[in-house]
Amino acid sequence: xxxxxxxxxxxxxxxxxxxxxxxxxxxxxxxxxxxxxxxxxxxxxxxxxxxxxxxxxxxxxxxxxxxxxxxxxxxxxxxxxxxxxxxxxxxxxxxxxxxxxxxxxxxxxxxxxxxxxxxxxxxxx
Amino acid sequence: xxxxxxxxxxxxxxxxxxxxxxxxxxxxxxxxxxxxxxxxxxxxxxxxxxxxxxxxxxxxxxxxxxxxxxxxxxxxxxxxxxxxxxxxxxxxxxxxxxxxxxxxxxxxxxxxxxxxxxxxxxxxxxxxxxxxxxxxxxxxxxxxxxxxxxxxxxxxxxxxxxxxxxxxxxxxxxxxxxxxxxxxxxxxxxxxxxxxxxxxxxxxxxxxxxxxxxxxxxxxxxxxxxxxxxxxxxxxxxxxxxxxxxxxxxxxxxxxxxxxxxxxxxxxxxxxxxxxxxxxxxxxxxxxxxxxxxxxxxxxxxxxxxxxxxxxxxxxxxxxxxxxxxxxxxxxxxxxxxxxxxxxxxxxxxxxxxxxxxxxxxxxxxxxxxxxxxxxxxxxxxxxxxxxxxxxxxxxxxxxxxxxxxxxxxxxxxxxxxxxxxxxxxxxxxxxxxxxxxxxxxxxxxxxxxxxxxxxxxxxxxxxxxxxxxxxxxxxxxxxxxxxxxxxxxxxxxxxxxxxxxxxxxxxxxxxxxxxxxxxxxxxxxxxxxxxxxxxxxxxxxxxxxxxxxxxxxxxxxxxxxxxxxxxxxxxxxxxxxxxxxxxxxxxxxx
Numbered sequence: 001x002x003x004x005x006x007x008x009x010x011x012x013x014x015x016x017x018x019x020x021x022x023x024x025x026x027x028x029x030x031x032x033x034x035x036x037x038x039x040x041x042x043x044x045x046x047x048x049x050x051x052x053x054x055x056x057x058x059x060x061x062x063x064x065x066x067x068x069x070x071x072x073x074x075x076x077x078x079x080x081x082x083x084x085x086x087x088x089x090x091x092x093x094x095x096x097x098x099x100x101x102x103x104x105x106x107x108x109x110x111x112x113x114x115x116x117x118x119x120x121x122x123x124x125x
Numbered sequence: 126x127x128x129x130x131x132x133x134x135x136x137x138x139x140x141x142x143x144x145x146x147x148x149x150x151x152x153x154x155x156x157x158x159x160x161x162x163x164x165x166x167x168x169x170x171x172x173x174x175x176x177x178x179x180x181x182x183x184x185x186x187x188x189x190x191x192x193x194x195x196x197x198x199x200x201x202x203x204x205x206x207x208x209x210x211x212x213x214x215x216x217x218x219x220x221x222x223x224x225x226x227x228x229x230x231x232x233x234x235x236x237x238x239x240x241x242x243x244x245x246x247x248x249x250x251x252x253x254x255x256x257x258x259x260x261x262x263x264x265x266x267x268x269x270x271x272x273x274x275x276x277x278x279x280x281x282x283x284x285x286x287x288x289x290x291x292x293x294x295x296x297x298x299x300x301x302x303x304x305x306x307x308x309x310x311x312x313x314x315x316x317x318x319x320x321x322x323x324x325x326x327x328x329x330x331x332x333x334x335x336x337x338x339x340x341x342x343x344x345x346x347x348x349x350x351x352x353x354x355x356x357x358x359x360x361x362x363x364x365x366x367x368x369x370x371x372x373x374x375x376x377x378x379x380x381x382x383x384x385x386x387x388x389x390x391x392x393x394x395x396x397x398x399x400x401x402x403x404x405x406x407x408x409x410x411x412x413x414x415x416x417x418x419x420x421x422x423x424x425x426x427x428x429x430x431x432x433x434x435x436x437x438x439x440x441x442x443x444x445x446x447x448x449x450x451x452x453x454x455x456x457x458x459x460x461x462x463x464x465x466x467x468x469x470x471x472x473x474x475x476x477x478x479x480x481x482x483x484x485x486x487x488x489x490x491x492x493x494x495x496x497x498x499x500x501x502x503x504x505x506x507x508x509x510x511x512x513x514x515x516x517x518x519x520x521x522x523x524x525x526x527x528x529x530x531x532x533x534x535x536x537x538x539x540x541x542x543x544x545x546x547x548x549x550x551x552x553x554x555x556x557x558x559x560x561x562x563x564x565x566x567x568x569x570x571x572x573x574x575x576x577x578x579x580x581x582x583x584x585x586x587x588x589x590x591x592x593x594x595x596x597x598x599x600x601x602x603x604x605x606x607x608x609x610x611x612x613x614x615x616x617x618x619x620x621x622x623x624x625x626x627x628x629x630x631x632x633x634x635x636x637x638x639x640x641x642x643x644x645x646x647x648x649x650x651x652x653x654x655x656x657x658x659x660x661x662x663x664x665x666x667x668x669x670x671x672x673x674x675x676x677x678x679x680x681x682x683x684x685x686x687x688x689x690x691x692x693x694x695x696x697x698x699x700x701x702x703x704x705x706x707x708x709x710x711x712x713x714x715x716x
């Protein structure tokens with residue numbers, strides 16, 4: 001239990017460090033940005049549709065949910081989802097994890113990505 | 126043995142756009158609705174997600190989402206002197222057979238048909254005189270107006286996430302849109318798709334020739350979008366797999382990801398898949414229908430589903446077939462021209478040129494279902510004088526690509542051998558550097574183009590197949606000549622390295638190759654029970670609690686794709702049922 005709490009605290013610290021390292025995102029604007037994702041991704045736990053549920057994404061590794069059919073590329077990627085890795089992924093999904101199956105060309109604007117990630121950090125807990 | 130089930134308020138036969146819209150609207154009104162779909166359940170997440178959906182062999186060559194002709198098909202002939210033969214393989218048109226129907230595999234082209242169509246006979250008689258319309262051309266006014274349908278077009282466009290540019294807002298012509306369209310109350314819900322190079326080149330050439338190109342309105346969401354019902358759309362990714370596929374990005378407006386899941390979430394709706402309706406049952410007095418008989422095609426069990434209201438929402442051809450099988454309304458006879466069921470079957474015509482440009486790279490594998498710019502100068506443009514050309518109707522011309530898939534799309538200049546190393550060299554050289562300009566033309570009703578029950582062939586249920594008698598007439602041949610000339614003039618002005626020119630089609634219609642899944646008529650709408658099968662609310666003149674919804678009610682076919690008015694009429698009928706029929710069940714128009 002204590003170990004878990006420590007780990008959570010360490011994660012929180014890590015998250016806040018990363019957040020300060022990137023552009024500060026606006027979660028409110030990010031909620032609007034999320035419309036780009038919402039046709040395929042839900043935020044509720046277990047709600048896998050065309051894309052996997054995003055619930056708890058920042059405590060997951062890529063391709064980890066047992067009941068979603070990921071691409072081999074996603075499973076093999078070894079990426080752990082942090083605001084930083086998600087930022088890279090969303091900037092150019094095929095460049096960051098080649099041959100993944102998400103039909104999305106990417107979000108090129110860095111501040112749009114920061115907003116979206118700020119929103120996801122709140123909404124996926 | 127037939128099991129009789131408990132009566133429900135509404136039974137819907139077929140769950141595509143029309144069935145889905147009516148299911149959503151009527152469950153909202155509190156009615157207990159059962160939908161019977163002969164196809165299986167398909168969803169975006171299980172069936173249309175990557176990578177499995179990008180399978181041309183499965184979906185295009187083997188017709189995975191389409192009607193199984195081993196179970197039921199039509200017989201076909203060009204004229205009443207011929208013996209009709211069964212169409213044993215799909216080709217010219219591709220009716221869908223899954224939850225979502227043909228609206229899963231459509232391209233999304235969404236047009237507003239106008240009073241030019243709805244008042245076709247009056248318009249042509251007034252401007253060109255009665256003699257201009259050939260005697261065997263059985264066109265008639267539809268009994269509905271554009272003004273009546275405008276709010277329903279709007280509703281459908283906002284439901285289906287249509288991307289486009291208005292050309293006429295409340296009578297004011299808008300730059301960049303179709304200047305010949307009828308006035309619309311507001312803009313499209315989404316801006317136009319990003320144009321592709323081939324389409325831009327076509328637009329420039331068309332503009333230089335004095336025409337008015339505009340982006341084709343299509344239910345391919347140009348941006349992410351939430352429709353008024355809360356259904357969520359992703360942005361189109363221009364993946365190239367649109368027509369004949371379900372959308373991998375939930376970007377193509379389809380009922381399986383909009384109206385159907387909304388109905389399915391309600392306790393007063395039930396969907397039964399693999400349920401094949403064989404008959405609509407009439408009351409003893411013949412003035413009402415009492416329900417339908419259907420077979421579960423997985424185990425062969427037969428059921429009777431009684432209902433207070435029956436809605437036929439299958440593919441246009443299958444709606445007509447069911448009317449003929451059920452003996453509702455008088456079957457049409459092309460010799461005496463008596464009867465109405467089966468009358469005015471229409472299709473579409475067209476012409477196409479392929480242009481080859483050495484050194485250009487079109488990336489034809491990347492596009493949306495509706496990437497092509499279009500001109501309407503020879504269709505909705507009423508100022509275009511048909512007198513010297515002697516045809517009724519019109520055609521639209523578009524440039525670019527529509528789902529140019531690697532197996533099926535192999536453009537090579539004419540004269541290239543059809544196989545062998547020379548063909549291989551040519552296909553490698555020209556695949557990237559070719560583009561298409563094509564025309565889609567109207568087909569006017571003719572007394573001999575019709576449906577009836579085939580006297581010889583039967584389907585898997587032992588029921589007679591429906592027989593289609595169809596050919597293009599002189600009117601369509603003349604239009605084809607005009608369309609081919611227009612295409613070739615534009616094409617030559619673009620100075621292609623090589624050109625396979627368009628030529629007018631004058632040979633008889635056949636079931637191959639693919640032409641368009643735009644079959645219309647057979648249970649047409651109109652102002653009186655003598656000339657039509659249903660009234661302006663798509664209500665049967667014979668049985669007031671039966672509505673027949675779909676392109677089968679169109680008295681003729683226009684140059685435009687049919688889904689705009691199909692969707693609008695479904696909403697229009699839903700309103701008529703909710704607001705008028707339920708309060709006072711009976712004929713909504715006096716016969």
